[in-house]
Amino acid sequence: MTHMESFRDPATARRLIDAILRQVTGSLRVIEFCGGHTHAIMRYGLRDALAPQVTLLSGPGCPVCVTASADIDQAIALSQRPEITLATFGDMIRVPGTKTSLQGARAEGSDIRVVYSALDALQLARELPAREIVMLGIGFETTAPTIAAAIAQARAESLKNWSVYSMHKLTTPAMRAILDAGEVAVDAVLGPGHVAAITGWEAWSFLATEYGVSCAVAGFEPTDILQALLACAQDKAAGQPRVTNSYGRGVSAEGNLVAQGLMAQVFTTADAAWRGLGIIPDSGLAIAPEYAAFDARARYALPGLAEGPLDAEAALGCRCGEVLRGVVEPAGCPLFGTACTPAHPVGPCMVSAEGSCAAHYRYQGVVA
C-alpha cells in the first residue's frame, strides 16, 4: 500500500463510517467550505454512505464559482485590448460573464493563454516583451501567496510588461457571511485543508467561540474527510463545539508564516464582490500601493470593484447563489440537468470542476 493508498483504504473508511453513524443519534448537518471536499465527497460516494443521518451541504469554496460576472466582464474587456495578452488558470475560461466567457472571447480573437502558475505568466512576460501580460489573480489563501511571490519577483526583475488583475478572496469572511445570514443551520463546518495549511487551523477557531459551530479541518482523501466528520459527530454528541485539526500532516496551528508574510507584503485587504454572496467587506486582497506598477487596476485605470451585475445568470433562473450559500442543493435548481449541464452551463457552479453542481451532475446524474 502506498502512502496515498493508506488514506483510501476501504476497511479504514468502513470503520470510520460505522463510527460516525454510531455517534449520530439524531442528525448531523455539516457544510463543507471547500469545492475540493465537495468533489472528493461525491467522487467517493460518501454522501450516500452517510445518508440519511448525516447531511453534507456544499459551501462557497470554489474560487471560480464565486467570481462575480462583473469581474469576468472586466477580464474580457482587458483581453480585447490589442496590446494585452491575458494569462489565466484554465478553470476560469468557461465561466460566464454577462454576455460571454473568456473562452468565447478567445474564439473571437482575444489573446488568452492558459497557465498553470503565476510563474508561467512571468515567463510569458519575459518571452513576449512587446506584449502586456495581465495575469488573472484568482483563488483563496491557497493561491494568493504564489501570486504574491510572482509579483515580488516581477519587481525584483523590474519587469515592465506584467501585472495582475487581483480577484483574490479570503475564506473566513465568506464563512462568517454565510452564518450571519442565518439561512442555513449547521452543526459543523468541514474546514478547508489547503487553506488552513496557509492560515493555520487557529484562524478557524472563531466558529466554535463566536458561532457555537464545530469545525474540523480536513484533508482531501476519503479517510481524511471521514476522520474530520467523526470529530464533528463526537462534538455534537458531547454538546461541545470545538475546532479540531484532522489534517495534521498538512496543517499546523499557526500555518505557513512565510506565505502569510508574502501576502501581507504584497496585498492589502479590500472589499470584494462574491457571486452569490454579494459584496463582503474586507474579504478580498487588493495589490498594495507599493506594488501599484504590477496592479492591473492601477495600470489600466479600472475601478476597485468591477461595475456590473455580480451574478448575471440569476436573471435566467440560475440558483448558483443559493447553492454557494448551502441554501439549496444543486438538484433544487430548476435548471439543473435540463437547461444547465456541464456541456452547456448557465451558472459557474456547473462550469468549474470544483463547482458543486458539476460534482453532483458528474457523479450522481439527474435523479428523475
Place this chain on the structure above:
Amino acid sequence: MTDGVVLLAHGSGGILSQELIENMFVRHHANDVLSGMEDAALVSLDDQAEARVAITTDSFVVQPLFFPGGDIGKLSVCGTVNDLAMRGARPLYLTSAYIIEEGFSLTELERIVVSQAATARAAGVRIVAGDTKVVERGSGDGIFINTAGVGLVPEGVHVSAANARPGDVVLLSGAIGDHGLAIMTRREGLQFSSPLRSDCAPLNDLVATMLRACPEIHVLRDPTRGGVATALNEIAQRSGVGIEIDEAQVPVHVPVQAAAELLGLDPLYVANEGKLLAIVPESAAGAVLQAMQSHTYGVEAAAIGRVVSSSPGRVVLRTPLGTRRLVDMLSGEQLPRIC
C-alpha cells in the same frame, strides 16, 4: 453562450464534439453508414457483397510534435490503423496528407516522415497515396497531418459500438492516461522524476490475436480523446445498455496517477493512443483476456467491468469504498483546477 463560433471545446472529444458532429456533419451528409458514428465505416465496393471494407480518416494536430514515446508521424499511423482495427478490420493501405507551415525545419520534417514510415512497416500497412500543401507562416501550427485508411474485415467478424449485450465483460488492454499526461506535462514543461511516456502504438496485431481467441468480440473501441469514460459512455448509448466498472480494477501507472492528481485531472478522461476497450461475451472473456496478456500491447490487460441491462446509456463506477457513482462523458476541454 457563444452561439456564433467554434470553441476549442468543440474539438475535445466530449459532449460538445458529439453535438457538433451530429448537428453539423452527420446532419448534412446524412447516410446510414455515417450515421452509425463508428471509429471506421464499413462499406461494400460491390452492391451484392456484405460490407467488409473498412474506411476511416483522422487528422493530427498535436503539440508538441515530438514527445516521450512518440511523435506526430507515429501518431498519424497509429490513430488510423487503430480506428480500422476497432471494427475488427485488418488495416491494409493508408494515405497521408501534410499541411506544412512555411519555415518548418526540413530536418524535423524528415524525422516525422521516417517515424511515420517505420510505424507503417511495424503495423504492416502501406502508405500508397499522399498530398503536400504548404501554407504561409502564421497560417498553421508547424505541421498538420491527415491520414486515411482502408482495411478488410474478416468473415464472421461483426464488431460495432452498438453490439454490447447485458452480461458481456468489459476488458481494457492496459494502464490508462499515459499518452494524455505525457503530452500535457511535456507541453507545460512539468518535470516528474519518472518521465511519463505516451503509449502510442498500432493495435491491429493485438486485435488480430484477440479475434483468433474469440471471433465473436462484440465491441472494440480505442479510448482516445475523452478517455475511457467517454468511450464507455458512447458504447452504452449506442448499444442501449448500462455499463458498470470497478475502479479498483482499472490499471493506472503510479506516475500517471500522481501527475493527474497534481493537475486535478481524472485518468478516466485522459487520452490514450495505444489502448483498447473490448466488450466480449462472458463465456469468451477468459480466453480473450489471456490472449491480450500474451501480447506486447496487452500485458497489463484487465477485466474492469460488466455490461448490464439496468440504467441504459449510463456508466456506473464502483469505488474502492464500495459506493457507486456515475461516470459522465467529458463535456468540454479537460482543464486543470485551481486549488
